[in-house]
Amino acid sequence: MSTVRFILALTAMSVAMSQELPDGEGKELLEERCAGCHSLKPVVSLQQGQDAWKRLVVQMVGYGAQLNAKEIDVVTGYLSSHFKGSATAATPDTPEEKIAKRYIQGICSSCHEAEVILSTRATKQEWLDIVTRMNGMDAGVSQRDVELLVNYLATKYGRK
Ligand code: HEC
Ligand code: HEC
Incomplete structure (x- = not known):
């Protein structure tokens, strides 16, 4: 690739990225602390009220996101x-x-990054196959909870 085309490609990339996230206080924090386990794609595709966002951010802190109370x-x-x-x-x-x-x-997150799950779109049967395969690798989802987990995954990360 010529240098000029390379630079153009880079510019296009950074434009695409900055288009994804509007400027504002909190943007850098989000880029720094929220993109470690998964891309920011699930973030920009959600739209919800303040209570729901707060609950989600607190949940992510429970998962390990590094934010103090003020940063939350x-x-x-x-x-x-x-x-x-x-x-x-x-x-x-x-x-x-x-x-x-x-x-x-x-x-699930002890073996691979959340992105693996977040980027998968599968039907209920396919999720059942995946969870069964993961259990074959000692994921240890109890038989009683397999269906519950599969339902959750298929609802949230189902095929569009
Ligand atoms: C330590 C790892 C980790 C960090 C850091 C992290 N997340 Fe997550 N995130 C996860 C996991 C695991 C899931 C999947 C959870 C699920 O489906 O129950 C997830 C799922 C999500 C989702 C999709 C959930 C939904 O309900 O659709 C969003 C949005 C999200 N994270 C936003 C954030 C934001 C915002 C931050 C920064 C405050 C953040 N994440 C930081 C691990 C992380
Ligand atoms: C003991 C480690 C381990 C655990 C625990 C684990 N996984 Fe996996 N997972 C893997 C490995 C290794 C791969 C890649 C190889 C493969 O696909 O067989 C993988 C691949 C995946 C994939 C990629 C898609 C696919 O069809 O391969 C998904 C989705 C997935 N795992 C979901 C999960 C879920 C959901 C859980 C929790 C119930 C989980 N994993 C728990 C090791 C694990």
């Missing part, structure tokens, strides 16, 4: 002003969702 507010403020959704209160997780999330965070 800054990131939440940035997200809820740029990726707005309806202001309806966040619906709390159902008990099933809580269990599924615990598996994803505690077990």
Whole structure:
């Protein structure tokens, strides 16, 4: 590739990236602290109210994102002003969702990055096959919870 074309390609890339995230207080924090486990794609494709964003950011801190209380507010403020959704209160997780999330965070994420799951789109049967295969590698999802986890994954990361 010629130097000029290389530079053009780089410019196009950075334009595409900066288009994804609008400027504002919290943008850098987000880029620094939120892109370690997965890309920012799931972030920019969500639109929701402030309560829901706060809950998500706190959840990510539980997963290991490095943010103190003030930074949580800054990131939440940035997200809820740029990726707005309806202001309806966040619906709390159902008990099933809580269990599924615990598996994803505690077990699935011990072997590979969250991106592996976030970037997969699969039908319920395919998720069942994946979870069964992961269990073959000692993921250890109890038989009782396989269906619950598969339902969660197929709903959230189903084929579009
Ligand atoms: C330590 C690893 C880690 C870090 C750091 C992290 N995440 Fe996540 N993130 C995850 C995992 C694991 C999931 C999948 C959780 C699930 O589906 O229950 C996820 C899922 C998500 C999703 C999709 C969830 C949904 O409900 O659609 C969004 C959006 C997200 N993260 C945003 C963020 C933001 C914002 C930050 C920074 C505050 C962040 N993440 C930092 C691990 C991380
Ligand atoms: C003991 C380590 C380990 C655990 C625990 C684990 N995985 Fe995996 N996972 C792997 C390896 C290794 C691969 C890549 C090789 C493969 O696909 O067989 C993989 C690949 C994947 C893929 C890529 C898609 C595909 O069809 O291969 C997905 C999605 C996935 N895992 C989801 C999960 C989920 C969901 C869990 C939690 C129930 C989980 N993994 C737990 C080791 C693990």
